[in-house]
Amino acid sequence: xxxxxxxxxxxxxxxxxxxxxxxWVDRGTGEVLHSVATPDRFMNFVKRIHGTLLAEDxxxxxxxxxxxxxxxxxxxxxxxxxxRGTAWWRVIVPKFGEGPGRRETxxxxxxxxxxxxxxxxxxxxxxxxxxxxxWGGGFNKAKDLAGLKAPGQERLVTLELRNLYTDYSGHDxxxxxxxxxxxxxxxxxxxxxxxxxxxxxxxAGAAAPHSLxxxxxxxxxxHYAAPLEVEPPRGENGVWTIRSMAxxxxxxITVHHxxxxxxxxxxxxxxxxxxxDRFMAPGVAFHEGALFG
Numbered sequence: 001x002x003x004x005x006x007x008x009x010x011x012x013x014x015x016x017x018x019x020x021x022x023x024w025v026d027r028g029t030g031e032v033l034h035s036v037a038t039p040d041r042f043m044n045f046v047k048r049i050h051g052t053l054l055a056e057d058x059x060x061x062x063x064x065x066x067x068x069x070x071x072x073x074x075x076x077x078x079x080x081x082x083x084r085g086t087a088w089w090r091v092i093v094p095k096f097g098e099g100p101g102r103r104e105t106x107x108x109x110x111x112x113x114x115x116x117x118x119x120x121x122x123x124x125x126x127x128x129x130x131x132x133x134x135w136g137g138g139f140n141k142a143k144d145l146a147g148l149k150a151p152g153q154e155r156l157v158t159l160e161l162r163n164l165y166t167d168y169s170g171h172d173x174x175x176x177x178x179x180x181x182x183x184x185x186x187x188x189x190x191x192x193x194x195x196x197x198x199x200x201x202x203x204a205g206a207a208a209p210h211s212l213x214x215x216x217x218x219x220x221x222x223h224y225a226a227p228l229e230v231e232p233p234r235g236e237n238g239v240w241t242i243r244s245m246a247x248x249x250x251x252x253i254t255v256h257h258x259x260x261x262x263x264x265x266x267x268x269x270x271x272x273x274x275x276x277d278r279f280m281a282p283g284v285a286f287h288e289g290a291l292f293g
Contacts, residue, residue, distance in 0.1 A: 001216075002027065003226035013038055057133065064132040067125045074118040081111035091115045127283030130186065143276060150184060151272035185249050185273060185281045197266050199237045199259045209233070210262045215240045218262045225251040233259040247290035249281035 002010065012023045020038035025031065038044065053059035081091050092115045094108040129135040210218075212230065225246035233239055240257040254268040270278065285291040 001226075001228040001230060003228075009033060051131065060133055064129070064134060067128060067132070068135070071122060071125050074114070074122055077111075077114050078118055081115060123283065124287050127280065127287040130280060130284065143274070146276075148274040148276055150274070150277070151268045185252070185270075185277050186284045197239050197256045199233065199239050199265070200261075201237070209259045210240065210257070212240075214262055215242065215257050218257060218264075219255065222253070222255070224253060239265060247285055247288070247293065249285055 002008075008027055009024045010027055012025060014021050014023065018037075022036055022038045022041060023032050024034045026033055048054055051060060051063060053062055055062070078091060092112060094112050130139055212232070215230070219242050224242065224244040225248070227245050229241075229243045229245055231241040231243070237259070239259055240262075241254065242257070243254045244252050246252050250270040252270055254266075255264055256266040257263065258265055270281070273281075282291060
């Protein structure tokens, strides 16, 4: 949906046998202004390089190994810089003017810059690990063992599952992947455990399912944070889903509406997530470069 009244286009993603395709449509005339296969969009190509080195699962493992090894290098480097008999803060503010000349000065500059930059890089690396195969998979299993479920998984709803497209290609918008209930604060690869909600049976005498405009009219008072995604019902009795994908995770909200009546069936807000996911969410936004807008 448009982020502002001045935005001239709507963006549609259609999923068919040929794969997902993105279309930009003029809001005033309905004319299709541009159309491209979703995986071919430039940013999706960049995400596949970032996440898989264009080598699918094997590339994802290489990226994960490099990130993990970089964490080891930073931690051990700071430890080596922490000289015995000196205050801890000398790691980040070394004392110059001592030692055998330029080589010692360069070594201290190296240690100081590594310590200063290392904290930021460690955060970027650590909060990128939930997207990985080994660490991310273990992270999800640990949450399952601790009984930390995503909102919606324990509710008495009719499940409407469908095959999900497995892709470790990147951040938040995995190409061709459904968002499930919208409960997840970031997509984690396979989307295990995602569920769908189903509308009640058709109301006797109902003329037609709710239209897109009717659903938007019902949702308008909520003032969702942009960008806003709307997903139409799947199958004969699916639901309308309205989802804020705001960069600031606490502003995100997902609401499912009955396709026949427009009634709200499920609402998922940031506070409905478990404490671990709420802790990780700002770090994930930091990794994306989206934490501060």
